[in-house]
Amino acid sequence: SGLPILTWLRFFAWLALGLTIYFFYSRHRSEFARK
Known part of the structure; x- marks a missing residue:
């Protein structure tokens, strides 16, 4: 049930990078x- 752990890790990695x-x-800015 649910997504594979690798999918979650990839999702959170991209999310952290974006933030x-x-x-x-x-x-x-x-x-x-x-100035």
Whole structure:
């Protein structure tokens, strides 16, 4: 029942990567906006 563990690991890996890029990008933009 449910998805294979590898599918879940891949999903969470991409999710973490996307969130890391998103937060880094938004913080980078806010630093540019302050200058």
